[in-house]
Structure formats: C-alpha cells, structure tokens
Amino acid sequence: MEITLLLQGGLNGVMLGLNYGLIALGLSLIFGIMGIVNFAHGEMYMLGGYVAYYLVGRFRFNFLTTMIAGVAIVGLLGALIEKTLFRPLTTRPKQALTSLIAAVGLAWVLQMLAVICFGELDRNVPSAFKGIIHMGGVVITKERLAAIIIALVLVSVLTLFLMKTRIGMAIRAVAQDKEAAALQGIQVSRISSLAFGIGCALAGAAGVLMAPIFCVSPFLGGEVILKAFLVVILGGMGSIPGAMLGGLVLGFIESFGSLFFTVPTVNAITFVLIIIILIVRPQGLLGHE
Numbered sequence: 001m002e003i004t005l006l007l008q009g010g011l012n013g014v015m016l017g018l019n020y021g022l023i024a025l026g027l028s029l030i031f032g033i034m035g036i037v038n039f040a041h042g043e044m045y046m047l048g049g050y051v052a053y054y055l056v057g058r059f060r061f062n063f064l065t066t067m068i069a070g071v072a073i074v075g076l077l078g079a080l081i082e083k084t085l086f087r088p089l090t091t092r093p094k095q096a097l098t099s100l101i102a103a104v105g106l107a108w109v110l111q112m113l114a115v116i117c118f119g120e121l122d123r124n125v126p127s128a129f130k131g132i133i134h135m136g137g138v139v140i141t142k143e144r145l146a147a148i149i150i151a152l153v154l155v156s157v158l159t160l161f162l163m164k165t166r167i168g169m170a171i172r173a174v175a176q177d178k179e180a181a182a183l184q185g186i187q188v189s190r191i192s193s194l195a196f197g198i199g200c201a202l203a204g205a206a207g208v209l210m211a212p213i214f215c216v217s218p219f220l221g222g223e224v225i226l227k228a229f230l231v232v233i234l235g236g237m238g239s240i241p242g243a244m245l246g247g248l249v250l251g252f253i254e255s256f257g258s259l260f261f262t263v264p265t266v267n268a269i270t271f272v273l274i275i276i277i278l279i280v281r282p283q284g285l286l287g288h289e
Contacts, residue, residue: 004137009255015144017251018151024205024231024243032175033195036086036095039103041228043110044074044200048207049216052136056212059193060121063128066151070208078200079193081106086196087189100101107221115220125211135218147209154205157242158198162240166183171195175238183226203228204278234274236287245285250274 013140027041042129051070055061061069089098162168173181174191182188203224206214231250235242253273257266277285 002137002250005259006256007136007138008140009259010252011138011140011144011148013252013255014248015148015151015251016254017248018148019153019206019210019247020227020231020243020250021244021247022151022154022209023203024229024235024247025155025240026202027228028199028232028235028238028240028243029195029202030199031232032240033171034082034086034090034099034192036099037103039100040107040110040221041083041200041203041227042223042225043107043114044078044203044221045207045224046114046175046216046218046220047077047110048074048204049125049211049220050118050123050207051204052208052211053125053216056128057123057125060129063146066128067205067208070204074204074207075201077195079197081200082193082196087192099202107225111218111221118218120196120218122215122217124215127212143212150209151206154202159240160201167191167194230270234277234284236284239284239286242284242286249277249285 002218005205011018023041025047026044027038030036030038030041048070051073052066055066055069056063085102086099089095092098093276127141127143129146131139131142133140133142133145170181170186170191171194172185173184174188178188181191207220227250231246232243234249235244235246250270254266257269261269281287
C-alpha cells in the first residue's frame, strides 16, 4: 500500500479519534463525579450539531461565535438537567438504577423533541473553512484540519483547567472522595452541576465541529453514544487520559479499516478488537483495577 494512503488514513484517524475523545471525556467526567451513566450524552452532541446548523447555515454566524454558543447552550442545558432531573434522584434508593432509567428516558424525549422541532431529514451544514491543503501527497480539507486543531485546544484547556485551577482541583477532589471533599468545604452539589455542564458542553463542542463534515439528524445521538461508551470502556472508566487514548484507538481502527472493508465489516472488526483488548486488560488501557 502507498505511504500516502496510510498517512491519509492516519490524519482521518486523528480527526475521528480526537472528536470521539471529546465526547467520551464528557461522559467520563460525568461518571467520575456523579457515578451516572448518561445515556442522553449523544443527544448533547446532536444538539451541538443543530446549533451549528442554525447559526452557521441559517444565520451565517462565524465559526468562533458558533462554537462559543454551542458550548454555552449545551453546557447550560446540561447543568439544568443535572439540577432538575438527576440531583433529586441521588437521595432515592437504588440511585444508580433510577438515574440510568432517567437518562434513557431523557435521551428518548430529546430525540422526539428534535424530530418535532427540526424534522426527520438529515441537515447539511455549510463548511466554515473552505478549501483543501496539500501536504506532500496527502490531501486534507481545511474543515478536518480545523477540527483536529480545535479539538486539541479544547482538550488542552480542559486539562489545564482541571490541573491548575481551584475549581478544577475541587472537581478532582469530588471525583476521588465526595465525603472528604465536603468535609473540606467543597460544595459537592455545585461541583456536580458544573461537571455535568462541562461534560455536556464537550459533547456539544464535538457536535459543532463534526456537523459540517458529516450531517445532523435527530437520530444522531444513538450511534454517537455507543461509540462514546466503547471509548470510555476501552480507555478505562473515569480516566480522562484513557478517554482520549480510547478515542484515538477507535478513530484509527475505523479510519484504517475503511481503507480495506465496508462499514459493517469495520464495525464488526472494531468490536472484536476491543473485546480482545479488554480480555487482556479488563480495566481498560489506562484504568485502575
């Protein structure tokens, strides 16, 4: 096989992997703080895509404004959902089960609302970065290159926020031990809302980034959440570095697999490879036993 084709597959794998990682980062952050498996996380990605469709496609906003709006809208919605839906469930018996059922119901409701509000048809989002770039024999669109760069920036900003700021350290403290964090004066309920909002905002950001490359539909969340769970499990539940590594692994498998096989075959190969990895390392690539 030509080296240029491999490099092309590698670039596509990086783009897919970083955006899968963004979605999985949010899912992992929510699980690490609240212990909630948020099945509605894919719908946050879908809503980010619709923000891009309306602001870029209909109202001709620039991409930076659209990204900020997408992150803010989906993040605030996530914080509101945590406060009104999931927080009351934390005091109920069998909290994990009731939260899981609530998340599944929320995903269905958001999907049906999207059908009512936006219609069932796929929507194409015009590119904010037109043109292609030639790097040797490799060709990449400016849209995909921008998706790679912006995803890297978002991951870097999140990492610095969690590691260097007081709020970030409070989030990490709550993830490690809620009771100990509360004894140190950390308001766990506020941190939970913030973490849920940040997690949803990351999914919304990924939706804004990927909407011009693919398309937007009300049913987009189902496929996305499946891949996000694969990434989180592969990287290690609750591990932020693991989410990014798992995203890159999945992205490379899909990208290189598509060079040789059809989409159904690639999906089957993906599951087989992930099962083999988990048999060897059940806790995930960067998870703890």
